[in-house]
Amino acid sequence: MSLHNLDNLYRQTIMAYAQHPHHYKPMLGTEGYHIQKYNPTCGDVIDLAFNMVDDRVTDIHFYGDGCAISKASASMMTDLVVGKNRDQMMQLVDQFSKMARGEASDVKSLGEAQVLAGVTKFPTRIKCATLAWHALDELLSVEK
Amino acid sequence: MSLHNLDNLYRQTIMAYAQHPHHYKPMLGTEGYHIQKYNPTCGDVIDLAFNMVDDRVTDIHFYGDGCAISKASASMMTDLVVGKNRDQMMQLVDQFSKMARGEASDVKSLGEAQVLAGVTKFPTRIKCATLAWHALDELLSVEK
Amino acid sequence: MKTIKHDFPILDQTVNGQELLYFDSAATSQKPQYVIDSLVDYYQNNNANVHRGIYELSERATRQYEQARDKVQKFIHAQKREEVLFTRGTTESLNWLASTYGVENVKQGDEILISYMEHHSNIVPWQQLAQRVGAHLKYIALNDDGTLNIADVKRKITDKTKIVSITHASNVLGVINPIKTIAKIAHDYGAIMIADGAQSAPHMNIDVQDMDVDFFAFSGHKMLGPTGIGVLYGKHDILEKMQPAQFGGEMIELVDLQEATFQPSPWRFEAGTPNIAGAIALGAAIDYLTKIGMTEVEKYEQSLVADVLPKLKKISGITIYGPQNSEQHSGVIAFNLAGVHAHDLATALDQEGIEVRAGHHCAQPLMKYLNIAATVRISLYIYNTHEEIDRFIGVLEEIKEYFNREFA
Amino acid sequence: MKTIKHDFPILDQTVNGQELLYFDSAATSQKPQYVIDSLVDYYQNNNANVHRGIYELSERATRQYEQARDKVQKFIHAQKREEVLFTRGTTESLNWLASTYGVENVKQGDEILISYMEHHSNIVPWQQLAQRVGAHLKYIALNDDGTLNIADVKRKITDKTKIVSITHASNVLGVINPIKTIAKIAHDYGAIMIADGAQSAPHMNIDVQDMDVDFFAFSGHKMLGPTGIGVLYGKHDILEKMQPAQFGGEMIELVDLQEATFQPSPWRFEAGTPNIAGAIALGAAIDYLTKIGMTEVEKYEQSLVADVLPKLKKISGITIYGPQNSEQHSGVIAFNLAGVHAHDLATALDQEGIEVRAGHHCAQPLMKYLNIAATVRISLYIYNTHEEIDRFIGVLEEIKEYFNREFA
């Protein structure tokens, strides 16, 4: 059996986040920023929303059905960006994308989300890991 | 050189008919029966027209650009059907079609047109040989 | 049936260090060497453009291409060879129907009837048609076990229904629909009957005359044939009146500056250089299947289902969609394992060399109807074996273990 | 260029007892073993459905399929890979344009401008569009030598012209059209420029950005690739606004009961399972051509034309259509021999193993314009040789003899 390969992907932390995701709750409809994104590979849908005060994220949450990878990734991301400003978030998105593509990046800034680096060995799952980050990226690139 | 193979197709008679076709003249527009047929393989067009008196063909002619095979075949056919009635012509069409497909048929009734039997060895040219006959067949099957 | 796995060279390889086990034939089937050889033979010996050539090579290519049409005719028991049109696949076949027959015959206020278990390819073309002409698209409900609710067909159909288009075999639920029964109802109301045969043609005897369908669509690549070739069967009388969807090349008779006339069916519908090698190799695939015999194919697949379904059900936490008894279930089996997302389960199986699909299977309305987001799907074919099933069940249990043990 | 004939297994055979001499590459080209191997490799090792799979095999198939898109992008110098759509061939590419971009952008009273030298596939789709929306289809005249009359482009184009669609290289006259010049004129009048590249892409460097075409269509099977695969290049901005012609499968994002949203370009345009193996093998054909180099291909073909054209002209009774000097003539040469109908000449050549085409070459309006019914056509490609040309000329002279001697 080669299920130990899976350990590269499904680290303890990831599964913990997936099973008990942080900032995971339905949309209210009153958030300042909101986007829905689809993973075309599997059809999973994610909703992401946050409010900003003085260019800083005050609260953020996500919702939707997804695999362990996408849920954990969204969960870690939301943890990370609370209190961050637009520029900082854009940098994080950039770092994460690089890491997922297997390029050199400042992984330390990504905190817990570093464990998702294992996804580079599972090319079919990269989209799962980056889904929430793409959602954030798109929200940030639309001027409010 | 294997051009002698060609002798199976291009008999002296065929070339004579092709170069000096009988009943070859433009349409008048006043004929009792008229049809235009295309050879989809090469785009050749043939016009065929005749008059009938008392169920017998009195005069017939054809026109159009065509290869030696199609011209000779039309020429021989027009020779053959003058004076024939509908039933007789239908029988000739049937005999000729059979011969062209390489099936047993009463070739004698086809007169000169028998030489076109060589076309069975040139499958890509069968449509050339049968074009005028198909035109006749279609004209006969449309009640006037 | 004797084991034929060795006829399929692709199956003799390792994936992620494990022997390949291919359980995704509903997406696309693998090809026997016999079909691959047919492609090679065509390109090495007979390749030329068809129909217009007047030389030996072109005559050979044309003959082989038209022989492939004869083979399809026999395979689906069509009355005439002219009723067989070559397309790229099921999706193109259905799109052609919507954009030609559909546009000509469906008017504002008319209705099109499909079901909740359709593949996107048998939904979206009809949505587009309905939007274009102002028609209504209606959905037939399913019974609790995933089978089609025939009573609901009778409820939903009206005199305004012009088209009924239903999948012959579901690509998710493992259900075979009673097309003959539905066709009878459709015809009683003056509608035409279209069957999506993408998941049935590879696996059972098809008799379009007996089912009395007006159109039948399927894909070569799902039945041992190459990619890029498929079929649209249509009743001769209807085809004769139908406009082609594409124009140019051999389908043309005469072109004037402002208008053109077209060849008779089926050539009228095959614009441009067709997928000649593809059609010929589909013919080879039909030869291969016919040699086994479709009754034998069906029987063998049923034996695989009778093997795997009970074993799957015995694993706690497994939910199977569609009929629960194997006699009613085709070789397409969609399921979920509690606590492990379909996507994660598919990745774990892939690590073991077992290739399955996970997701919505291009059937999002069905997913919503069943109130699920995704499923894992295994789909079996003649090259799969009972040994493979045992290995699959074993690995599935270990994966369940893995996720439970590590992350409970 | 070194002889590459032995790369093409089909050429090593006898036809009617004579060594095969294939002079019909404008209809379809032959395939090098390298391209055939690519098909075999795909089916023996990597076959799976693309895009939706989350397992190793499917990832490999998807990667190869998308790499083929990259190869096409490079080959035609497109700015973005997303500008390359896979179709069945030139005919489908042009039909898609007429039925989507055309229907959306051409209104009653508008004009579509083509030329008298177009292939039916670049005529009939526009006739259909004109009929459907009430537009006018206008034809650009030719000069006496068969080249396009550029002054007439300027005469015929108006502010109402929405589409100019011209063949890049003629499949009869051996003419290459100055697409860049015509595109400039089209854009000045606010029209889009479409080039039919069926006869140019196989034979020369293509730079869609330099020509500034909005769309460019070509077929894989004419450029060493397999049947059933072709390309539609489109400028990104236009594609983004264009509707797909077919719906279903991977092109879909989200499906509700009554409507659906679609993927971004190019996937939005590739409905259903595409011709995966075909696209990958087209990529292999591009590899093969690129290794030779398109400049070298062009040069070599020019040397063949410079050889055959003067020799043909020396035979009394031969009429050559299109430009009479070889520098202006591509490897497509249409001609007639006085007193021998094209069809009969082609049969005689076939008896000698020489495969040429005879007829209207799917260009009936051109035939009428030239006031001829049919021509013989030879069309050369990289695997043809100077020795073959000598043999062809010799046989031609004997056939002339034969018909003269026997039947004068």
Ligand SMILES: Cc1ncc(COP(=O)(O)O)c(C=O)c1O
């Ligand atoms: C039921 C059904 N219909 C249609 C299709 C579409 O077939 P293709 O992608 O070959 O056009 C599929 C294949 O996924 C299917 O399963």
Ligand SMILES: Cc1ncc(COP(=O)(O)O)c(C=O)c1O
């Ligand atoms: C100039 C031209 N356009 C279009 C086509 C049609 O190409 P296809 O049959 O591959 O669709 C051809 C091929 O015969 C051609 O020569």
